[in-house]
Amino acid sequence: MATVLKQRKLLILVIAFALVFPFLIPNNYYLHMMTISFIWMIAVYGLNLFAGYTGYLSLAHAGFFAIGAYTLAILTVKAGLHFWLAFFLSCLISCLIGLLVGLVALRTKEHFFAIYTLCVGYIIYLLIDKWDSLTGGVRGFIGIPAPANIGPLSFQTPVSQYYLVLFFLLLVVFVMYRIIYSLTGRTYIAIRNSEDLALTIGISTMKNKLTSFVLSVFFTSLAGALYASFIRFLGPDIGYISVMFDFLTYLIVGGIGTMAGPVVGTLLITFLSQQLQFLQDYRMLIFGPVLALLVIFYPQGIVGGVIRWKAKRVEKSGNPQVRTMPATNRFVISRHSENKKQVKEG
Incomplete structure (x- = not known):
């Protein structure tokens, strides 16, 4: 829930900046x-x-x-x-x-x-x-x-x-x-x-x-x-x-x-x-x-890299937050986990 609120606040800030950009x-x-x-x-x-x-x-x-x-x-x-x-x-x-x-x-x-x-x-x-x-x-x-x-x-x-x-x-x-x-x-x-x-x-x-x-x-x-x-x-x-x-x-x-x-x-x-x-x-x-x-190094791009970085933090903390993430974010996380597994097996 906190993550959703943060995303909404960030979205509101971005839209507000775009609206006032011609005046700034x-x-x-x-x-x-x-x-x-x-x-x-x-x-x-x-x-x-x-x-x-x-x-x-x-x-x-x-x-x-x-x-x-x-x-x-x-x-x-x-x-x-x-x-x-x-x-x-x-x-x-x-x-x-x-x-x-x-x-x-x-x-x-x-x-x-x-x-x-x-x-x-x-x-x-x-x-x-x-x-x-x-x-x-x-x-x-x-x-x-x-x-x-x-x-x-x-x-x-x-x-x-x-x-x-x-x-x-x-x-x-x-x-x-x-x-x-x-x-x-x-x-x-x-x-x-x-x-x-x-x-x-x-x-x-x-x-x-x-x-x-x-x-x-x-x-x-x-x-x-x-x-x-x-x-x-x-x-x-x-x-x-x-x-x-x-x-x-x-x-x-x-x-x-x-x-x-x-x-x-x-x-x-x-x-x-x-x-x-x-x-x-x-x-x-x-x-x-x-x-x-x-x-x-960032095949999912800058935004995908940020999602992957958050995934690492979630994995280290053992937080069940992954289950509440959107499907697209979970896909990036699962791809990251698969890549890690393949590297270890290699």
Whole structure:
């Protein structure tokens, strides 16, 4: 009970800090960086739902991010639709495309699935890059409108757009929490732990994997639509493979299969990379070894490492607290115990 109260207090403090951030640091540069970070977080949460909790690594999510962004741009600029109608349709169209891709891709497993989705993501990038009449090709897409007013609420200023993106981020985190700590979330975790065992106890793995994939595409395309309305200029590079690996880096550093991982990883890498911009290309010489060491010594990321550290303390004290921990935390602890056992046997 005390642990739950501590987590709630920490969550309230984080949300309160996010709400007062524009007043604490009235700097447009940092406000811009924080807004962009929130958009990346939403996309990484989408990737985390499928890769972290269902256990399938999709490398097409940068493509779906680009589909959400370009669909909003095309529907508002070329079709002339109202912004919020186009915003909703961009997510819906992305989900329909994700459904078609998932029906084929999920017939494969493990590295075959990853390779297939990598090819899908690259095909999406090529379509955006080469279809000049629709997407603008390498010239890019300009003239994307800012979010339309909702009654008295206007989203024309950087501060108002910051709060709009923050609203969607909190909404995504809430929905993710409700999914993960529900029967549906436990079903996803069961598939991640052992798909064959999940089949034997009557779980429809194909149906659940497809649902998880479409939900993850929805979150990622939502981030893409927000990105288009915030930056208001698009280029085909937003669907390139490098963006996909940025998403993976944020997730791995923060902690794959954890609720706080996307927030921690995205904030850390985004602001660290900005502070190291004076090194230009040489900053990758720092990121590379640090990321390699993190994967070796903290394969569950920073948040997973904290959970594992708490698990060690619980094991040493003999506290039965493990039984009251959430299922995702117990999974990290059990993985840690298995690793220790294997090392001792070795």
